[in-house]
Amino acid sequence: MADKKHEDIPIESIDVFPWNDHFNTGIPEVDEQHQRLVQLLNSLATHMAFQSDTQTLDIVFKELTDYTVYHFLTEEAIWHEYLPESDLETNHKEEHNGFISTVLSLKAKKNAHSVDSMINELLSFLVRWLASHILENDKYMALVVLAIQSGLSQEQAELQANDQMRSGMKLLIDMLLSTYSSLATNTIQLMKEAAKRKQTEQQLRISAEQLEQTVQSLDKANKSLKQQYIDSIKTFAHIIEMRPGIKSGQSKYIIEKAALTAREMGLNAEEKKNILYAGLLMQIGKMSLPDTLLEKSFHSIPLADKQRYLKHAVEGEALLNGLTQLKGASVLIRHQYERYDGSGLPDGLARQKIPIGSRILSIVSDYIAYLEGTMTGDVMSVSAAISQLISRKENYYDPAIVDAFIKILKEDITVEMEEDLPVIKKSWKNSRLASNSQKATVDRPVLEISWIQLKPGMEIESIYFDNKPYIKNCIADQRLISSITELRENTGSNPVVKIRMGAK
Numbered sequence: 001m002a003d004k005k006h007e008d009i010p011i012e013s014i015d016v017f018p019w020n021d022h023f024n025t026g027i028p029e030v031d032e033q034h035q036r037l038v039q040l041l042n043s044l045a046t047h048m049a050f051q052s053d054t055q056t057l058d059i060v061f062k063e064l065t066d067y068t069v070y071h072f073l074t075e076e077a078i079w080h081e082y083l084p085e086s087d088l089e090t091n092h093k094e095e096h097n098g099f100i101s102t103v104l105s106l107k108a109k110k111n112a113h114s115v116d117s118m119i120n121e122l123l124s125f126l127v128r129w130l131a132s133h134i135l136e137n138d139k140y141m142a143l144v145v146l147a148i149q150s151g152l153s154q155e156q157a158e159l160q161a162n163d164q165m166r167s168g169m170k171l172l173i174d175m176l177l178s179t180y181s182s183l184a185t186n187t188i189q190l191m192k193e194a195a196k197r198k199q200t201e202q203q204l205r206i207s208a209e210q211l212e213q214t215v216q217s218l219d220k221a222n223k224s225l226k227q228q229y230i231d232s233i234k235t236f237a238h239i240i241e242m243r244p245g246i247k248s249g250q251s252k253y254i255i256e257k258a259a260l261t262a263r264e265m266g267l268n269a270e271e272k273k274n275i276l277y278a279g280l281l282m283q284i285g286k287m288s289l290p291d292t293l294l295e296k297s298f299h300s301i302p303l304a305d306k307q308r309y310l311k312h313a314v315e316g317e318a319l320l321n322g323l324t325q326l327k328g329a330s331v332l333i334r335h336q337y338e339r340y341d342g343s344g345l346p347d348g349l350a351r352q353k354i355p356i357g358s359r360i361l362s363i364v365s366d367y368i369a370y371l372e373g374t375m376t377g378d379v380m381s382v383s384a385a386i387s388q389l390i391s392r393k394e395n396y397y398d399p400a401i402v403d404a405f406i407k408i409l410k411e412d413i414t415v416e417m418e419e420d421l422p423v424i425k426k427s428w429k430n431s432r433l434a435s436n437s438q439k440a441t442v443d444r445p446v447l448e449i450s451w452i453q454l455k456p457g458m459e460i461e462s463i464y465f466d467n468k469p470y471i472k473n474c475i476a477d478q479r480l481i482s483s484i485t486e487l488r489e490n491t492g493s494n495p496v497v498k499i500r501m502g503a504k
């Protein structure tokens with residue numbers, strides 16, 4: 001028997017022919033087979049309603065007809081055993097044969113016409129025939145056989161079976177038959193509607209999946225573009241730092257501290273991104289300034305040139321504002337020299353009118369400038385630089401941001417990886433984990449600079465060649481710089497130079 005085949009097809013089943021105990025004949029083998037037949041009939045109806053493909057329909061159809069033939073043979077063998085050569089046996093066999101030929105002709109119709117047009121015809125026939133055959137014929141035959149088995153003659157058995165069939169049975173049969181007939185039609189209609197809905201749902205699901213896939217690939221492409229963009233900006237920042245007077249590790253320090261301050265101030269992802277880009281590119285306008293001007297410390301630049309020098313903020317904005325992604329950052333670059341009291345450049349903006357990113361960047365970059373001595377001519381200690389920030393609250397700086405910045409300097413915390421700040425992801429090797437108690441003192445910043453930027457008088461934190469320490473904690477002089485240059489030429493590798501900012 002090919003029982004397995006249709007069970008492999010995962011499909012929701014709706015019974016067009018629900019089994020009812022009134023269909024039991026009392027002969028277990030016959031009843032089991034009838035139930036299996038009903039099951040196969042329901043399966044065929046389901047596949048038809050759900051418009052399974054022709055190949056599947058053929059399989060299920062063949063299963064039903066094969067099983068019917070097998071069942072008829074079983075039944076006929078039983079009838080033959082107890083009613084050999086009788087009219088009852090002959091008539092029953094003819095009924096079976098009639099059924100087979102009708103089903104086969106309907107199957108031939110199925111091949112010639114649309115499945116839809118013959119669903120009602122075929123299923124109604126199957127349901128009606130099976131219900132009436134079982135209730136009227138098989139049950140009667142079973143009653144006769146059971147009576148013969150209990151010791152009655154064939155004649156007595158037929159009389160008894162006639163009586164049993166007459167008493168109330170006819171009414172029940174009519175009722176069941178009409179119920180099953182309308183049930184078949186209604187159920188098929190319902191199943192067709194359910195199938196249509198399911199198909200629509202599936203199409204919607206497929207569309208949603210396709211949409212999701214598209215969004216995912218767009219997202220991936222966007223991320224990759226974003227990364228390429230950030231890489232380009234980093235490269236550009238390095239190029240800017242090749243200009244004289246700009247320490248190569250400075251922008252890295254500025255964006256790290258500005259990012260932490262921005263987080264402390266509760267800024268959103270967009271604002272933090274703009275600060276990151278602006279921090280990397282805030283000196284881009286200096287590209288057009290002559291070396292002679294850049295080599296000087298800001299405090300030593302003549303007043304006439306100071307105006308020219310400070311204009312780099314506006315030029316930086318002009319260079320970047322055509323780039324959509326850098327639009328927000330370019331505004332922050334423009335306003336990097338504004339003062340909180342409105343006395344700054346280029347627009348004299350005051351207080352909250354100055355973009356918050358510019359207010360943050362100005363504090364962090366001035367802090368470095370105080371330590372370096374470029375602002376005032378004095379190399380300051382960390383505490384002096386912090387005092388300078390505090391004393392200039394309200395006139396130069398936003399007081400709340402100064403407080404937030406000093407707080408993060410004292411905490412010296414490790415930055416978690418933030419997706420919107422990819423540049424600082426792996427740049428916190430020097431940071432410690434936040435200690436249980438806040439540190440009272442602030443360490444002097446250590447900047448990694450290019451070896452060509454090393455000048456006599458700089459305080460060296462460490463110099464490494466090929467990951468091996470060369471020198472630590474000393475003041476650079478001309479002799480040391482010459483020996484480093486020589487070693488570089490001999491080894492062919494660039495040293496990693498870290499200097500400490502600010503006075504002790």
Ligand SMILES: [Fe+2]
Nearest residue numbers: 075133137138
């Ligand atoms: Fe039968």
